[in-house]
Amino acid sequence: MLALQKVHDGEGLELRDVAPPLAPGPGEIAIRIAATGICGTDLGIEKWGAGYxxxxxxxxxxxxxxxxxxxxxxxxxxxxxxxxxxxxxxNPAISCGHCAPCREGDAVGCLDRRPFGMVLDGAFASQVNVDARYAYRLPGTIPLELGALVEPLSVGLYALDVAGFQPGDRVVVFGPGPIGQGAAVLAKQMGAAEVAVVGFRDAARFATLRALGIETLIDASEDGAVDWLKALSGRGFDVAVEAAGVGAVVDQALAVLRPRGVLALAGLGEPNAAVNIGLIVRNRLEVRGASRIPPRIWPQVIDLLAADPDAFAPLITHRMPLAEAQEAFALARSGQSSKILLIPEE
Ligand SMILES: [Zn+2]
Ligand SMILES: [Zn+2]
Known part of the structure; x- marks a missing residue:
């Protein structure tokens, strides 16, 4: 079968003809893949940063x-x-099952994770076997391809969860990529009073956000954009989500939060940022990290998708055959797309 693989250290990926998996072992299921989305993580693996x-x-x-x-x-x-x-x-967060946190029942804290699609063979192929404990059944009311959104939406939902989001909150999301788009539409679907998204020359991604019903879109490249956001926020936003992976965004987010507001950091970009500590102290702000999605988030995402699948459909902007993976990755890198799905051949 055709599979998109990382073959060796250094930059690059290869489309290869590989043997399909054997019959599923004990506790495993065999899946015939319908669609798999391209993630920022996949782009990072292609470029091969030190962490990968x-x-x-x-x-x-x-x-x-x-x-x-x-x-x-x-x-x-x-x-x-x-x-x-x-x-x-x-759920790709497959834990080792042997380390101290795993033995204590804290699989999310696993010290030796074996993520599906990074360490274990993933789904840019036509078939894969996985541990059944990491699979979630999708109701038949959800169009099949929308299932590929559950993982990226879980990242957005967890960022809102970490930030303590409540219905009626005013939410600002920094970063209009697929994670930020997901956080924005989830906040809207869960009853946010206001959802604003801040981007930086992201016309194509703003078009997707408009299709998702998000109207308050701020281009930070324009003069006075942050001042305008401050004015718009009035007393301040209750919740901010950083999904841009850009250090300078942290201070902008802190500046538009209300006193006791919470900033959730979901972007894994620049590790260092200059931060206005005085603002955090004076306004009693909180900054929280959001990574490693707890399993309880998955059924919540599936329920939200099932409640209103059409609300999420505009997140998918492209479907391309797996054989065109290299072109699809270039498109993903261009910022001209939202979620791109790769479809394996039958
Ligand atoms: Zn992902
Ligand atoms: Zn472990």
Whole structure:
């Protein structure tokens, strides 16, 4: 079968013809992949930053792709919750099961994670086997391809969760990429009083946000944009989400929060930023990190998708065959797309 793999250290990815997986082992399910989204993480793995090398070097070659949906084709011994024919999505945060946090039941804190699509073979292929405990059944009312959005939406929902989001809150999201778009539409669907998104020369992504019903869009490249945002916020936003991965955004976010407001950092970009500590102290602000999605978030995302699938559909802007993965990655890097799905051949 065709698979998009990281084959060796250094930049690049390869489309290769590889053997399909064997029959699923005990506790595993076999999935026939319907669609898999391209994530910023996949772009990072293609470029091969130091963090990826440390985690993945010993796992190569490995098939990428973790934002996936497909239909179960077979189940291994002992699998009772999932049956052939079910549509499933995969939580890629697969833990080792052996380290101290895992033994204490804290799989999210695992010290030796084996993420699906990074260390374990993922879903830029036509078939994959996964541990059934990491698969979630998708209701038939959700159009199949929207299942590929569950993983990226879980990142956005967890950022809102970490920030203590409540219905009626005023929310500002920095970064209009797929994660920021997801956080914005989720906040809207959950009853935010206001949702604003700040970008930087992101016309194409702003068009997607408009299609998602997000009207307050601020281009930070324009003079006075942050002042305008401050004026708009009045007393200040209750919640800010940083999904741009840009250090300078942190101070902008702090400046538009109300006293006791919360900033959730979901972007993994520049590790260092100059921060106005005085503002945090005076306004009693809180800055919280949002990574490693707890499993409880997954059913919440699936319920929100099931409640109003059409509200999320504009997040997907492109569908391309897996054989055109290189072109699709270039498009993802261009900022001219939102979520791009790669579709394997039958
Ligand atoms: Zn992802
Ligand atoms: Zn572990």
């Amino acid at each position: 090398a440390a985690m993945m070097s010993t796992a190569l070659p490995v098939t990428l792709g973790h934002e996936t949906v497909g239909r179960v084709s077979a189940v291994g011994a002992g699998v009772t919750e999932i049956a052939p024919g079910d549509v499933v999505v995969v």
